[in-house]
Amino acid sequence: MSAERTTAGAPEVAPVARHLDQPRVDRYAAAARDPNPIHRDSREALASQFGRPIAHGMLVLALVSEGMTAAFGERWATGGTLRVRWRAPAVPPVTVTARARARGVADGVATYDVSCEAEGGEVLLTGTATVPLG
Amino acid sequence: MTEAPRPSLAGLRRGDALPPFTLHISSADVAAYLEATGERCALWSTLVPPLALGAFALAGLMERVELPAGILHTGQEHEFRRPLAHDEPVEVGVEVGARSERGGAVVLALDGVWRAGGEEVGTSRTTVLVPPPGEARG
Numbered sequence: 001m002s003a004e005r006t007t008a009g010a011p012e013v014a015p016v017a018r019h020l021d022q023p024r025v026d027r028y029a030a031a032a033r034d035p036n037p038i039h040r041d042s043r044e045a046l047a048s049q050f051g052r053p054i055a056h057g058m059l060v061l062a063l064v065s066e067g068m069t070a071a072f073g074e075r076w077a078t079g080g081t082l083r084v085r086w087r088a089p090a091v092p093p094v095t096v097t098a099r100a101r102a103r104g105v106a107d108g109v110a111t112y113d114v115s116c117e118a119e120g121g122e123v124l125l126t127g128t129a130t131v132p133l134g
Numbered sequence: 135m136t137e138a139p140r141p142s143l144a145g146l147r148r149g150d151a152l153p154p155f156t157l158h159i160s161s162a163d164v165a166a167y168l169e170a171t172g173e174r175c176a177l178w179s180t181l182v183p184p185l186a187l188g189a190f191a192l193a194g195l196m197e198r199v200e201l202p203a204g205i206l207h208t209g210q211e212h213e214f215r216r217p218l219a220h221d222e223p224v225e226v227g228v229e230v231g232a233r234s235e236r237g238g239a240v241v242l243a244l245d246g247v248w249r250a251g252g253e254e255v256g257t258s259r260t261t262v263l264v265p266p267p268g269e270a271r272g
Contacts, residue, residue, distance in 0.1 A: 018172050030166070031167045032193055062171040066172075
């Protein structure tokens with residue numbers, strides 16, 4: 001767990017980068033029991049507005065949660081909040097980086113602006129996360 | 135016995151609730167989830183990662199409604215109150231918190247409440263967009 005503090009007074013959250021390829025997306029579909037064909041090499045994915053399979057939004061979001069867990073441990077699962085919107089699909093193969101930038105601390109709760117970006121800089125997801133500093 | 139037809143997601147109205155369902159997330163389920171996401175954290179050797187619970191609750195929801203073609207998951211919110219232990223049963227309740235239509239597209243916000251051991255352990259809001267039937271290419 002990081003003890004470093006940002007200028008906003010909140011602990012640093014280290015970025016999490018991960019390569020999302022189709023085998024990982026397929027494993028996620030099986031593990032998370034998501035049957036949507038838009039995530040696999042299927043007729044539906046080819047016919048979709050994206051023209052090819054896209055990674056699950058929840059798989060991309062999992063990188064944000066991983067970063068928060070690394071920084072806060074069980075506190076993340078005991079009082080953390082998350083609010084995000086997906087801005088663009090992650091099209092595998094792609095390396096995605098999740099970041100959480102401290103916005104500030106108020107009433108013992110740290111607030112972060114969270115985002116995920118593809119390797120080319122495209123923003124895939126934005127939102128906020130909060131964690132009680134206990 | 136014939137299974138009851140699943141309701142169409144796009145046909146749900148604000149305030150409609152799905153019958154609650156119970157999840158049992160095993161150590162094997164958690165291991166498969168972590169292997170797929172790539173996360174490694176000793177904490178999850180006994181506890182369920184909170185976003186995994188969100189993913190499994192979402193899967194439970196998808197099993198209980200008819201998903202329209204071209205549906206897009208556009209937003210997600212969570213409040214995590216306490217982590218679940220592996221194999222701890224959790225009841226998931228889902229109701230439509232908001233519904234709007236614009237240009238034939240339907241936007242739904244599905245509010246979830248997770249209860250275990252007699253207490254609320256987390257909540258979710260899943261926002262989806264259902265495109266107009268003529269534009270659904272998925």
